[in-house]
Amino acid sequence: MTAGGDTTLGRSMAGSDTKGARGSVPAASVRQIDGVPLNDVAPPRHSGRWIALILLLVLAGQMAVAVAGNPNFHWHVFAEYLFHRNVLRGVLWTLGLTVAAMSVAVVLAIALVVMRDSDNPILRGLSWLWVWFFRGTPIYTQLLFWGLFAVLFPVLSLSIPFGPELLTIETKRVITAMTAAILGLAFNESAYLTEIFRAGFRAIDRGQTEAAQAIGIPKAKIWARILLPQAMRTIIPPTGNETIGMLKMTSLVLAIPFTLDLMFATNAIANRLYLPVPLLMVAGFWYLVITSVLMVGQHYLERHFGKGHDAGAGQRA
Amino acid sequence: MTVASLTHTATNASHAGSASVEITGVHKFFGTVHALRGIDLTIRPGEVCVAIGPSGSGKSTLLRCINQLETISAGRIHLNGELQGYTDSGGRLHQLSPRRIAAQRRRTGMVFQRFNLFPHMTALQNVMEGPVQVRRIPRARAREQARALLDRVGLGGLGDRYPNQISGGQQQRVAIARALAMEPEVMLFDEPTSALDPELVGEVLDVIKDLVRTGMTMMLVTHEIGFAREIADHLVFMDQGAIVEEGRPREMLSQPKNPRTQAFLSKVL
Numbered sequence: 001m002t003a004g005g006d007t008t009l010g011r012s013m014a015g016s017d018t019k020g021a022r023g024s025v026p027a028a029s030v031r032q033i034d035g036v037p038l039n040d041v042a043p044p045r046h047s048g049r050w051i052a053l054i055l056l057l058v059l060a061g062q063m064a065v066a067v068a069g070n071p072n073f074h075w076h077v078f079a080e081y082l083f084h085r086n087v088l089r090g091v092l093w094t095l096g097l098t099v100a101a102m103s104v105a106v107v108l109a110i111a112l113v114v115m116r117d118s119d120n121p122i123l124r125g126l127s128w129l130w131v132w133f134f135r136g137t138p139i140y141t142q143l144l145f146w147g148l149f150a151v152l153f154p155v156l157s158l159s160i161p162f163g164p165e166l167l168t169i170e171t172k173r174v175i176t177a178m179t180a181a182i183l184g185l186a187f188n189e190s191a192y193l194t195e196i197f198r199a200g201f202r203a204i205d206r207g208q209t210e211a212a213q214a215i216g217i218p219k220a221k222i223w224a225r226i227l228l229p230q231a232m233r234t235i236i237p238p239t240g241n242e243t244i245g246m247l248k249m250t251s252l253v254l255a256i257p258f259t260l261d262l263m264f265a266t267n268a269i270a271n272r273l274y275l276p277v278p279l280l281m282v283a284g285f286w287y288l289v290i291t292s293v294l295m296v297g298q299h300y301l302e303r304h305f306g307k308g309h310d311a312g313a314g315q316r317a
Numbered sequence: 318m319t320v321a322s323l324t325h326t327a328t329n330a331s332h333a334g335s336a337s338v339e340i341t342g343v344h345k346f347f348g349t350v351h352a353l354r355g356i357d358l359t360i361r362p363g364e365v366c367v368a369i370g371p372s373g374s375g376k377s378t379l380l381r382c383i384n385q386l387e388t389i390s391a392g393r394i395h396l397n398g399e400l401q402g403y404t405d406s407g408g409r410l411h412q413l414s415p416r417r418i419a420a421q422r423r424r425t426g427m428v429f430q431r432f433n434l435f436p437h438m439t440a441l442q443n444v445m446e447g448p449v450q451v452r453r454i455p456r457a458r459a460r461e462q463a464r465a466l467l468d469r470v471g472l473g474g475l476g477d478r479y480p481n482q483i484s485g486g487q488q489q490r491v492a493i494a495r496a497l498a499m500e501p502e503v504m505l506f507d508e509p510t511s512a513l514d515p516e517l518v519g520e521v522l523d524v525i526k527d528l529v530r531t532g533m534t535m536m537l538v539t540h541e542i543g544f545a546r547e548i549a550d551h552l553v554f555m556d557q558g559a560i561v562e563e564g565r566p567r568e569m570l571s572q573p574k575n576p577r578t579q580a581f582l583s584k585v586l
């Protein structure tokens with residue numbers, strides 16, 4: 001982009017800004033509510049914002065030129081493989097693994113938090129141990145073990161101790177690479193989510209539980225109907241973080257080995273072509289797309305659970 | 318005042334309750350803190366018992382013990398002759414199951430100093446929650462009943478507001494409606510107006526006065542001595558975890574016998 005272009009852009013923008021502000025004065029019909037003419041407030045000028053925007057556009061333009069025109073990026077390869085069958089399959093698997101692992105992790109974490117708060121010291125201890133173990137060991141190591149599970153325990157059997165076996169199955173039928181990937185990711189994640197959820201529940205005033213108890217609501221329903229919906233409000237943003245982290249953590253499932261995810265797919269192509277850069281761009285593009293979709297989901301969840309908090313004082317009569 | 322529209326026949330939701338409460342030899346320890354020191358108190362059916370006393374004297378703790386939000390360390394509490402929280406087999410107590418305790422709690426309604434409305438539910442949903450989840454009343458009927466109760470406490474039009482969209486006085490009235498929706502046999506109030514701005518106290522007291530007229534058994538903790546004089550059948554003065562003096566409010570407030578009662582009243586009157 002040339003210097004001349006910049007100034008033209010800047011001038012035309014500043015011009016339309018002032019014109020807009022001045023032009024609105026005579027045209028404005030004064031808004032009324034219940035016959036009360038509301039104050040006509042001129043929109044504040046944000047010259048700083050416009051300057052920042054222009055600078056950013058210039059920078060972005062220069063970067064775009066530097067990247068787009070650079071032969072080292074092999075854009076034709078990028079375009080060729082962006083919608084390649086294996087890549088799209090990888091996108092679906094990565095998204096699927098993320099959603100499945102997070103769902104299992106959320107359910108586990110809720111159970112672990114309730115256990116942690118239980119009167120029963122055995123449940124409390126189990127919950128504590130679970131978090132300690134799965135947070136305390138590297139995820140990659142855990143995934144390796146999940147991969148070896150079928151080797152370490154070739155058959156799973158349910159039996160009465162020292163008595164007859166009731167049920168025997170081959171491990172590799174139950175713990176496939178996919179279930180190993182999902183459980184491996186989910187168990188690890190549940191430990192982190194438990195701490196997030198615990199913080200969310202702790203932030204709720206004790207009076208909420210007491211008010212519910214005073215009405216005679218049984219304990220399980222207090223968790224489900226009174227505490228969980230309130231905790232969601234504080235739990236969702238960090239859980240959104242974790243979900244996006246999980247999206248990228250799915251690339252570690254090659255430790256199992258599970259080889260259908262996005263990162264594995266693009267790496268395989270890159271190795272075949274000896275062209276890592278365009279395929280890294282392909283992977284990056286799709287990770288961003290999935291992240292954006294997840295963020296939209298988060299936005300709606302936040303709105304749903306913000307009821308009674310964010311809707312707020314504005315509507316107060 | 319909107320609350321003037323309250324009538325006793327308006328709903329079937331609240332005349333359910335006139336149980337007796339018998340408290341005998343109740344002690345409560347928080348660790349080594351001796352919060353209640355041998356409380357004996359009988360509240361007769363339909364009686365309005367008001368507890369006053371300095372801060373830390375154990376008034377809230379006593380209410381919370383009646384409602385089993387605290388477990389008692391010694392003594393017995395009976396509601397209409399039924400031992401609360403335990404079964405007694407020859408002096409040894411066996412704790413009731415959580416279900417049974419929840420069922421006993423339903424029979425007492427509690428109104429808290431800080432309202433404790435559920436912030437993620439509208440006023441109407443707050444009132445409906447107990448009837449739907451605990452009494453398993455069909456939603457449509459519970460909603461109708463909740464509307465009638467909100468009308469009773471003068472909040473007919475505010476059912477769809479969330480707690481943060483209404484004033485403190487209105488929140489406390491919703492909390493009273495929420496407790497009444499369970500058709501309790503005894504209502505317990507723990508300083509229901511002390512978190513309110515002065516100009517909002519009156520509307521809540523009016524609702525309580527109206528309840529008094531329905532002949533419900535009540536125990537109320539308050540710092541509003543004038544209000545206590547007006548509604549109480551039975552006034553209790555507590556200090557340092559014990560009941561120091563009790564009797565008819567008029568006599569007790571004008572001629573307190575115990576020097577500690579005298580000292581307290583001279584400060585607050």
Ligand SMILES: Nc1ncnc2c1ncn2[C@@H]1O[C@H](COP(=O)(O)OP(=O)(O)OP(=O)(O)O)[C@@H](O)[C@H]1O
Pocket residue numbers: 347350351352370371372373374375376377378379
């Ligand atoms: N959960 C608790 N743990 C330890 N001590 C407690 C607890 N709850 C109450 N206490 C103590 O028990 C005593 C009685 O407290 P309580 O709240 O019943 O007083 P109160 O008469 O209601 O006072 P106020 O008028 O300030 O509300 C106080 O000494 C208080 O510090």
Ligand SMILES: [Mg+2]
Pocket residue numbers: 376377378507508
């Ligand atoms: Mg108190």
